[in-house]
Amino acid sequence: MSDQLTIKDIAKYCGVGVSTVSRAINDDPGISPKTKERVLKVVKKFHYIPNNSARNLKIQESNTIALIVRGLNNIFFQSMFDGFQTLLYKNGYDFLIHLVDENTAVSRSAIELAKEKRLKGVIFLGGQMEDPAVELDQLDVPYVLCTVAHSMYTPMPNVNLVAIDDAAESCKAVKYLIEKGHRRIAIITGHKDDRAVGGQRLSGYKRALAEAGIAYDEDLVGYMEEDIPEFTTENGYAVARKLLARTDFTALFCISDITAIGAYKAISEAGLNVADDLSVVGFDGIDLGRFTIPSLTTISQPKDKMVKSSVDLLMKAINGDDTPRQLVYSASLLERESVKAIER
């Protein structure tokens, strides 16, 4: 007797031949509906998976939810891990964190992982998809997109989504700088071809300028470097250096706090002081922003609420509620010390 569960075992248990089991599994018409039902019940009960492979050792039913995280070392996303762990455990689920680098499609990673690990659900943290419903068509477990730019979609995709309005919140940040008298406002944004978070936050920047009658100047736009991991201090530092070398400005909007911390360094190396010489606004609201010198004025995402809603939506979906919901939260401008008003 083999150690592995084979089709023969199923056949023996059911008291039928191997070919009957095979017909039942393969939806072959040459088998009575009643026999088919009986065989499939046994197949299910014994977690038998056709194909006599290592998969037999795996479970058919797992209790695992995957957190697919775009970026290998994104401090903002990492600060959400604890919240996800607590809530998913509370709901009786295991969870695994799967980091995806920026050159890998999160959708493909999710589809493969879901099959391999027989996941119960997926939560995406970040990541760009042209059309989530299409790209994730083969993902046959419920999922929620969390912190995925939603405003690149018109209309909004009919999937579970928890987000902020990246364009509107960026517009808010830049308007705040304009109110403080700034007109030469630079931006550190995502890659040049980024239509997701980077693209959306750039569009909010443009909107704020346009509404204030300030001409858009491509010289003031710093795109993250392609050869440095995105949304890192290192990238912010590199882009800020180039901006400072290229043109003059009195304010800088960074589309992530961790990037702003890199910009602080470049500003300091240029012999300037943040706030007194150059105002800086960040985005995300990570804890570190309280401790930069000066502390960082930023757009603070409602992280805890977003974690909770993502888990809630996923639980609903897992429990059979198949009406996707899109929750778009407001972020708040945290006024700290990194912005100074200037004379117009």
Add this chain to the structure above:
Amino acid sequence: MSDQLTIKDIAKYCGVGVSTVSRAINDDPGISPKTKERVLKVVKKFHYIPNNSARNLKIQESNTIALIVRGLNNIFFQSMFDGFQTLLYKNGYDFLIHLVDENTAVSRSAIELAKEKRLKGVIFLGGQMEDPAVELDQLDVPYVLCTVAHSMYTPMPNVNLVAIDDAAESCKAVKYLIEKGHRRIAIITGHKDDRAVGGQRLSGYKRALAEAGIAYDEDLVGYMEEDIPEFTTENGYAVARKLLARTDFTALFCISDITAIGAYKAISEAGLNVADDLSVVGFDGIDLGRFTIPSLTTISQPKDKMVKSSVDLLMKAINGDDTPRQLVYSASLLERESVKAIER
């Protein structure tokens, strides 16, 4: 027919009574060795787990290694996740990250998790154990302690361990400050009762002072606050404020970089400049230390090597090599900008 696999199914498949299966499972003598063997083979084959509970849905064999991480938001540990994921995947394993807060014993978490998830192995990141071999006696899968203070143990525990010598490395950092002319050197260390990393790094501090003939002054010792998560910027900030209010010193040794970043803030708020007025040395070598202003002189742990060795040791253990090994690496002093020499 129930959907769940029950003892009756096993009995039916074996052609024996339920009580015979029960005897086989419970190692009851009232059953012939031959029958017992036959029944247990079927039990194993069908992944049947006694106790008609939800456990029946779980697998007997998983392919999962758990990373048990002490601290909910430890940036140094988080920076190792990517390396662990890459190497464990490469070795054909899944991995899950399990965060443990500082009030929970990592050993108990590991033992529970290993049973629940039928883990193949465990890697600990951080965490204090009085006697790992005893505390982890019930952990019946191979494990490796990574970045766990080893020098609190005399003799070193006979378990797989990958570490640096926390006391020696701290001694190195403080000696460097002494060489630069500093004699009033404060320290931000772990909780007062910490015998692990905090205690070891404090002992290295004491040793360096003693060897230089500098009297130990308890006033210069800042223990991390009990009511703020350990090893966080916030805690470093709070402790540095107290130290600055209490006494004078020309240098500060912080036992983690992220704590040093909090100390920078307190130093700035006190109207002082890091380096010019007060030298600071950190510990860990996180990426952010390159971008603080001034950049942070620190003890850099050989992170990548430690990740690789931890995985290698675990693989050896899983593959049956039951000789535990203890690998203690050297860390290196990264001289950056946060230390200035002073006149003696």
